[in-house]
Amino acid sequence: MKFSLSREALLNPLQLVVGVVERRQTLPILSNVLLRLEGTQLSMTGTDLEVEIKGSTEVVSSAEGGEVTVSARKFLDICRSLPDGAQVDFSSSEGKAQIVSGRSRFTLATLPANEFPSVDEGEQTVQFNVPGSMIRGLIESTAFAMAQQDVRYYLNGMLWEVTHNQLRVVATDGHRLALCDGHCDVSLEVTKVSAILPRKGIIELSRLLADDEVRVSIGSNHIRVTGADYCFTSKLVDGSYPDYDRVVPKGGDKLVVGDREQLKQAFGRTAILSNEKYRGVRIELVNGAMHLVANNPEQEEAQEEVSVAYSGDTLEIGFNVSYLLDVLSVLKCPEIRFTLADSNSSALVEDASGESKATYVVMPMRL
Secondary structure (H helix, E strand, O other): OEEEEEHHHHHHHHHHHHOOOOOOOOOHHHHEEEEEEEOOEEEEEEEOOOEEEEEEEEOOOOOEOEEEEEEHHHHHHHHHHOOOOOEEEEEEEOOEEEEEEOOEEEEEEEEOHHHOOOOOOOOEEEEEEEEHHHHHHHHHHHHHHOOOOOOOHHHHEEEEEEEOOEEEEEEEOOOEEEEEEEEOOOOOOOOOEEEEEEHHHHHHHHHHOOOOEEEEEEEOOEEEEEOOOEEEEEEOOOOOOOOHHHOOOOOOOEEEEEEHHHHHHHHHHHHOOOOOOOOEEEEEEEOOEEEEEEEOOOOOEEEEEEEOEOOOOOEEEEEEHHHHHHHHHHOOOOEEEEEEOOOOOOEEEEEOOOOOOEEEEEOOOOO
């Protein structure tokens, strides 16, 4: 195998795939990247057996086809260390790869390409094309609510639900829930197709997505997202996602509308003196105002008052202030709306204008 490429043309696909390659691997080949040259198309593939990313670039000069695997991190570090605009000559034979650029010469150990595992995506249930920016927006609006290392393993991922002309993504850790809808041109033979993407897959995919159109294919065990210069494949989490619709509170009669930035700053200041473990803040709603109080075991206290549009009975309710701050950080609207029923019911948080397709639910806490 032999080819010549500029440093930049090599770096682009390498940086796409290296995120999925684990530093500590039980199988040595999983710390390698698979290089495959077919005609003028050079592809690079990295995998951890759950998620696979393939990046590609064009080789313009004459080249010798073939395939080989080399250490992903070492190859990336070598390319990064070369000067801008450098030409890189790559060749491999007899278990070694030679990388030559100017007066620099590197020899890397290789492993056979036929030992490199591939993630087989199986049969596709549904396929559709959408702008990559739309999926990235859905992920950014909801990913913070995914659980981390929860024993209920399905909560450590994100639910994608495809219905007629709609893609809905849902994330929850059992204490708060984030839900966001996007439009996609798809007609289904069934009512809906559901898939739970693993946490690592979501993080890697959001890194890849740009503004260009991508093709999404969802099967029974895998999801594949194909962009202009990459192909992302991930196994799906096997399990049943909880019925999130039951968690979304309905019929709340207490509406509070306030300036998002003002509320975010007030919650942020109150959080400074909240209990470091439980992060509790007490909210008292009175006509035209929201009072915030936080205490900690050192008998310290923070108090804030924010003007809001509210008229109704006085209501006291406690929340984890970090959960509220997370929501106020991802919403970009000028005003937000809280919908509440009583001090024991979850709060529904939305864009007051209704422009955002995101909905957030935060459970109350006893203080």
